[in-house]
Amino acid sequence: MNRMRAALASDRSRNRRRAFALAIASCLLGGLALAGGASADFWTPESGGGSENAESIDTLYKIVLAVAAIVFIGVEGALIYSMVKFRARKGAVPAQIRGNTRLEIGWTLGAAVVLLVLAVVTFAMLDDIRTPENSDPDGYPTPVVADVKNASAYQPRPPNGRSLKIQVNGQRYVWRYTYPDADDNPLNNTFNYTELVVPTKTTVTLDIEAQDVAHSWWIPALGGKADAVPGHTNFTWFKIDKPGFYRGQCAELCGRNHADMVAQVRAIEPAAFKTYLATKKREIAENNAGALERREADAAKDASANDAPSSEAP
């Protein structure tokens, strides 16, 4: 009697168990299907359409994703299959296997081969990602960039050595961009904050530095991150084909307003860029002149204010 009741109970609990396992499996599969159907970029980085190096990283990501999907489905499949197939059943006898050397060697080598393939693919694509292209013939005319002294990172140049080299400086909580200038005095150079305006069809190389704490330069559509670390110069490049806006933000914790340290790249036609630089330069010069005048006026006022009491003092 007791035994019968126990058998019934175990039957009921087995059914409940089965329902339970089914519920979990269907939730998981449902979730995955929903996610997969949502959109194609659910699985891939938001980095197409900007620069060639970002496209290459995107391709590399997709190759890794494909390999990962195969491994994932294989292992999870084996796991789910054994969960269903090898449930404890009446009369089932567990196989007393302790291992299999050939199998061990097999899957060790298998894993190694998969990773070797990934490494080879990465090396094959590395040059496309790291080494800048030449500017298009109709791009903004740029000088041959001199070798950077004291550069801490690997800084490849385009094959013809010509690029628009812009200095990017991270500071809490804003990015400062300094454009190259013909003269040697960097204090006269054109600069801007937050928005980096660049010409299209032109290779732009960035020297990335930080002034206070570490930051990280990142515009997803224009390539990967480059940390801006105080005392070091980091490097990245991009070449944009069509005019447009590309947004990003600081990716290394830099303090309370880290979330607000945004950056934007605006690509415009080379001709428009020439005008932009000229206008910007004039504006800065005017502002500087204005500031100088104000400072002189202030100084004069201070002087007269200081003079007045001193003349009365004795």
Place this chain on the structure above:
Amino acid sequence: MPTATEAPARIPEIIAHKVEPEPKGWVSWVTTTDHKRIGILYLVTTFVFFLIGGVEALLMRVQLGAPDNTFLTPSTYNALFTLHGTTMIFLFVVPIMAGFANYFLPLMIGARDMAFPKLNALSYWLLLFGGVVFYLSLFFHPPEAGWTSYAPLSGGTFSETAGIDAWIFLIHLTGISSLLGAINFYATIANMRAPGMGWGRLPLFVWSVLVYAILLILALPVIAGAVTLLLTDRHFGTGFFDQSQGGDPLLWQHLFWFFGHPEVYIMILPGFGMISEILPVFARKPIFGYKAIAAATVVIAFLALLVWAHHMFTTPSATIVLVFFMISSFLIAIPTGVKIFNWVATLWRGTIEFKTPLIFSVGFISVFLIGGITGVFLAVFPVDWQLHDTYFVVAHLHYVLVGGSVFAIFAGIYYWFPKMAGRMLGETMGKWSFALMYLGFNITFLIQHTIGLDGMPRRIYEYPDVGHLATYNLISTIGSFILAVGILLTVINVVRSMKVGVEAGPDPWKANTLEWFTQSPPPVNNFDVIPRVRSVEPMKDIRRQVARQAEPPVELGPQSTSGSGH
């Protein structure tokens, strides 16, 4: 029947000048040097820290539930993720593994206590005080530089308040605690194994604790040195991490991750060990590839010391550094994969009993696999340039540490609670807890991969309403609350089962290792008799031997059946 005619053994005479009465109540807990009581202190303390860290996580998820949210200030948010990360790593996952090891390591190797019981107590109290010192910073100013405390942000110029100093002292105190614990585990395993327990018969959990101890001994001095340099930088102007004084902020990153990456394996290897113990018990099958799993543990530990700079792929580094650390990170995927294959092979052709510990273990394999695979994405350094410091990394590390370590810890709780409390945990509530945790966990963190791919960096207190970010983050926030309810169910289950749980008896699971040889809970001396170990599954041998002795000898014929008549 043994004859009663033998003379009784002489009772040895004990002479004592003074016998102190056994301390009772809370004094007995404060003064204890019993590894089981210290183990329980560890488990309870770390679990409380786990709950605190969980509440911090929920607050952050509430803040991120909507774009441009103003629920938390930037300063509070930064403090919360610093507290959360530090708590979960230094006050929960690492020490709870020490808690399990404290309780079960001596039992599993047939020892009566740890090698150095007083040192063991010191380890626990240092941990507790480390946690208290750290949380006292809430009363002046909690640290805001993240659990990684990168220089120069953590330096005196940019973090003037003493929160970072509290963090430094937490690292020191918990570091000394873990170091002493590690030396203790190592000494215990090396010297106090039951007769017959050679290295080839060491339970796999003990193997993993051995390797955990060695990694702690190798990695902790590095972080202790690093935080000391940070401390002198902050207060005495030494400038080790200040580029303007001949130092280098990157030095901090190298030192931190030289410790930080082994730390990841310190957190996951004992979990691997638990899974390797639990699967064979419920599949009723020996572990597949004992030697391969033990060897993989050792190889992982070796490689774990050689992968640190994969956290630094976006820093200005030489190409050779990027290439080396990509390859070494690939290599570590191989022994990890070998373990996963061996676990699946252990289930293969078994007779799997779906008890809660098994379900948590299988859940562990299924989600840890995702964490392992996304690790390969991050090891490919050009891909890492896009994914680094985004929510993809947050998802990856939670798949490893929650999907991995936490699920293993819960499997361990359900598996070993009967031994510690003498009562079983409720199965129904356990399965509900698993279901909610599994569902909640995947809802919270699967979507975070996509959030990262969409360009959202980690450690930001707000984000604009662009693309699908708002929806994805809301999904993640909802998931985190489901996960929290799942965890709460286990807490309720534990508290309830201490009173009303079914009596467990010494060996409720028909398990393989020696801790099931003694009563539940074990007496102070653990074992009256320590059995000789003849295989990697000593309890299986003992059960077989008992069955052989109990079963009536065939040649006695009809006589033997007379006993079963009533």
